Amino acid sequence: MFGLSGSLLDRRLLMFTGKGGVGKTTIVASLALEAARRGRRPLIVELGHRASMESVFAVDTIGYVPSEVGGGVWAMNLDFEEALAEYLEEHIPVKRVARTITRNKTLQKFFHAAPSVAEVATLNKLSALEGERGPQGYRWDPIFVDLDATGHAIMLLNLPSVMDGLIGDGPMRRLIDGFSSLLTDPRRTILSLVTLPLELPAQETVELYERLAKHHDVELGALFVNQVPPRPLSPKQAGLLDRLEHQARAFELDTLVDDVAIARRAMRYHANARAQINRLRRDIPLPIVELPTIASRSLDLETVSLMGQQTLALLDKGLEREPADLPAETGRRS
Amino acid sequence: MTSGIDELLLRQRLLVSVGPGGVGKTTVSAAIGLRAAELGRRTLVLTIDPAKRLADALGLTGLDDRIREVPTEELRKSGVAVPGKLYAAMFDNATSMDSLMQRVAPDVETRDKILRNRVYRAMAGTLARSHAYLAMERLHEVMSSGDYDLVILDTPPARNALEILDAPSRLATFLEEGVVKWFVRADKGRGWRAKIMQGSGAAAIKLFEVVVGKDLAHETVSFFEAFYGMREGFQERAAAIQATLRAKHTSFVLVSSSDATHLVDAEALATGISSRGVALDVAVFNRSYERLTHADPLAIVVDVGALEVDAATALLFEDDLSRSERETMRSLIASLHQVRLDAATHNLRALASVRRLARQLPPETLGLIIARLDGDIRDLPGLHALGPYLAAPRDIQS
Numbered sequence: 001m002f003g004l005s006g007s008l009l010d011r012r013l014l015m016f017t018g019k020g021g022v023g024k025t026t027i028v029a030s031l032a033l034e035a036a037r038r039g040r041r042p043l044i045v046e047l048g049h050r051a052s053m054e055s056v057f058a059v060d061t062i063g064y065v066p067s068e069v070g071g072g073v074w075a076m077n078l079d080f081e082e083a084l085a086e087y088l089e090e091h092i093p094v095k096r097v098a099r100t101i102t103r104n105k106t107l108q109k110f111f112h113a114a115p116s117v118a119e120v121a122t123l124n125k126l127s128a129l130e131g132e133r134g135p136q137g138y139r140w141d142p143i144f145v146d147l148d149a150t151g152h153a154i155m156l157l158n159l160p161s162v163m164d165g166l167i168g169d170g171p172m173r174r175l176i177d178g179f180s181s182l183l184t185d186p187r188r189t190i191l192s193l194v195t196l197p198l199e200l201p202a203q204e205t206v207e208l209y210e211r212l213a214k215h216h217d218v219e220l221g222a223l224f225v226n227q228v229p230p231r232p233l234s235p236k237q238a239g240l241l242d243r244l245e246h247q248a249r250a251f252e253l254d255t256l257v258d259d260v261a262i263a264r265r266a267m268r269y270h271a272n273a274r275a276q277i278n279r280l281r282r283d284i285p286l287p288i289v290e291l292p293t294i295a296s297r298s299l300d301l302e303t304v305s306l307m308g309q310q311t312l313a314l315l316d317k318g319l320e321r322e323p324a325d326l327p328a329e330t331g332r333r334s
Numbered sequence: 335m336t337s338g339i340d341e342l343l344l345r346q347r348l349l350v351s352v353g354p355g356g357v358g359k360t361t362v363s364a365a366i367g368l369r370a371a372e373l374g375r376r377t378l379v380l381t382i383d384p385a386k387r388l389a390d391a392l393g394l395t396g397l398d399d400r401i402r403e404v405p406t407e408e409l410r411k412s413g414v415a416v417p418g419k420l421y422a423a424m425f426d427n428a429t430s431m432d433s434l435m436q437r438v439a440p441d442v443e444t445r446d447k448i449l450r451n452r453v454y455r456a457m458a459g460t461l462a463r464s465h466a467y468l469a470m471e472r473l474h475e476v477m478s479s480g481d482y483d484l485v486i487l488d489t490p491p492a493r494n495a496l497e498i499l500d501a502p503s504r505l506a507t508f509l510e511e512g513v514v515k516w517f518v519r520a521d522k523g524r525g526w527r528a529k530i531m532q533g534s535g536a537a538a539i540k541l542f543e544v545v546v547g548k549d550l551a552h553e554t555v556s557f558f559e560a561f562y563g564m565r566e567g568f569q570e571r572a573a574a575i576q577a578t579l580r581a582k583h584t585s586f587v588l589v590s591s592s593d594a595t596h597l598v599d600a601e602a603l604a605t606g607i608s609s610r611g612v613a614l615d616v617a618v619f620n621r622s623y624e625r626l627t628h629a630d631p632l633a634i635v636v637d638v639g640a641l642e643v644d645a646a647t648a649l650l651f652e653d654d655l656s657r658s659e660r661e662t663m664r665s666l667i668a669s670l671h672q673v674r675l676d677a678a679t680h681n682l683r684a685l686a687s688v689r690r691l692a693r694q695l696p697p698e699t700l701g702l703i704i705a706r707l708d709g710d711i712r713d714l715p716g717l718h719a720l721g722p723y724l725a726a727p728r729d730i731q732s
Contacts, residue, residue, distance in 0.1 A: 021356030021596050052598050116550070163550070172550075199710055201356065232673050237666040240659070244666060247650040255639075256646070258628050259670040265624075265708060266673050 017153040018194030023226040030308030036072030043140035044075040048148030083121040186219035197273035232266035338725035353589035354599035363488035365720035371420035585615035592622035592684035624677035636682040692730040701730035
């Protein structure tokens with residue numbers, strides 16, 4: 001175990017990937033809030049517009065220009081068209097020409113479909129943000145990148161090798177080499193994975209990890225397992241379930257019979273989640289951080305911030321979850 | 335008398351299920367397909383990358399996009415009548431693209447030119463954006479075969495499932511003379527028009543070189559050249575697909591869970607769908623509530639009565655528990671009550687979230703809510719068990 005939270009926050013680019021719906025946005029927001037609380041100036045970069053970051057911070061829109069969204073966190077949406085326009089303006093000497101071209105609808109469609117253009121424009125913007133200076137050192141410290149979907153990370157990481165056979169020397173080569181060294185520099189860039197303790201997401205995460213470990217040089221951070229259900233009953237309590245059910249049936253207390261069934265189901269959810277976590281632990285040699293199911297699914301900023309604080313505290317201590325996996329008195333499941 | 339989704343299953347020719355990733359969209363699509371077969375329809379479920387157990391249940395083990403009949407004997411044996419037929423096929427990304435090229439290329443030379451092109455290979459390898467297009471091509475193929483009464487299309491698990499609506503016309507625009515011709519050496523034409531084309535073509539290629547570099551631009555141009563000859567076929571199919579998606583016999587089915595993150599995406603999808611002139615007829619909320627009463631699994635229980643722990647313990651066990659057992663039993667009964675209370679609270683919140691989204695949907699949208707079921711669905715009886723939920727319309731807009 002390495003002192004992960006220190007080193008996690010010490011990187012310039014903190015990328016997060018995972019299947020849609022695993023709660024990546026919430027985790028990114030929570031860690032950014034905690035970074036800000038620790039006196040940093042974090043920027044969240046969202047790739048692919050999903051409106052979920054807006055709902056976490058309860059702001060109307062997050063645009064291409066970074067804006068403060070709350071709790072000292074800044075956020076932006078890395079829109080492909082804008083990134084491409086910026087890229088062209090950098091490379092075409094006459095700004096007006098560049099702008100006319102990028103506003104052409106047909107050409108926009110073309111760039112959308114052409115290979116690697118989206119990745120080049122995206123990485124160009126990310127590395128510009130990474131190098132941006134403010135009055136005291138870097139303007140953004142650190143940058144959290146909320147990747148759209150599992151495939152997105154691979155596409156960005158693949159870019160240098162896809163381009164390898166296609167570009168000769170020249171400015172393009174230098175640019176791609178620059179992206180490549182940023183993404184593979186373990187001191188600057190770290191990629192973390194987010195998943196759920198369910199069969200399908202866990203399976204996909206193992207496959208993603210294997211691909212990353214085998215084919216890519218990117219430094220891997222932590223594996224965040226979100227929405228881990230609490231243990232509903234203690235083993236001692238569970239040991240009396242059969243007797244209780246028997247009596248409840250004898251007295252025809254239907255509600256209590258249902259209660260036993262509900263609790264058995266909750267125990268199965270819990271056991272399944274534990275089995276998936278064990279499987280992740282077996283197949284993915286990264287520090288695993290478990291995040292409990294949060295009762296309220298419409299999260300307020302305070303809850304999200306607290307979640308980041310606890311998560312980084314766990315990483316500081318080299319722990320994977322809160323020591324007490326408490327039974328139902330305080331428990332919640334989804 | 336039909337209720338819930340059945341009326342649509344008997345009337346429509348195409349159902350397109352869209353939704354955010356991780357909501358069980360493939361499972362719901364398969365369950366809808368099975369229900370259609372139970373209603374006597376020859377049904378094809380076109381799916382994308384199902385979980386292994388579901389693939390097994392559908393007889394889709396082994397990566398293959400061949401259409402196969404799903405054996406329903408097991409289900410028939412348990413007394414379920416399946417008068418129709420159920421077929422299933424799975425998309426396989428890269429090979430689908432290659433087989434499409436093989437199908438539509440006019441001659442061997444063009445085909446090989448495309449398949450060997452490095453730009454094509456790079457695109458075929460990371461097909462995030464053409465995936466949606468391929469699904470539509472495949473759909474067009476099976477819809478025109480006339481072999482099926484109803485096709486259920488499970489769309490790619492991209493967050494932005496709107497791609498399937500935009501991809502065909504995007505590719506068509508892409509292949510329009512105005513774009514591709516710029517990149518195709520227009521040495522065949524004569525006169526002023528060809529000259530202008532050549533002029534803007536040169537400018538476009540120059541610009542492209544700036545963006546991606548000279549060699550890649552060159553490879554792209556030859557890719558386009560090979561594609562150019564096939565543009566009419568692509569355009570025709572794109573127009574046909576767009577017409578099919580908007581036809582009266584087509585319904586879109588939005589699948590979500592009651593989870594806040596999924597609902598945000600689902601709402602964006604619903605808005606995008608209606609803004610593109612497509613009918614969203616069904617909204618399915620999967621794994622959205624905990625069943626709290628055995629007598630009625632369809633009931634969404636949101637409140638829980640009080641419980642006298644001591645009285646209950648005394649009534650049930652009188653004196654036949656040791657002192658320490660009695661303590662544990664009391665705490666067990668209290669815990670059980672707490673588990674139920676938590677579940678009811680969850681149900682209440684889930685229902686409120688579902689209603690919030692439903693209010694954004696067209697008023698005639700059919701709302702369906704499926705309970706959280708035990709474990710993964712791994713066989714046809716498991717899919718069949720979703721039937722009652724599909725047949726029970728819910729009032730989600732009040």
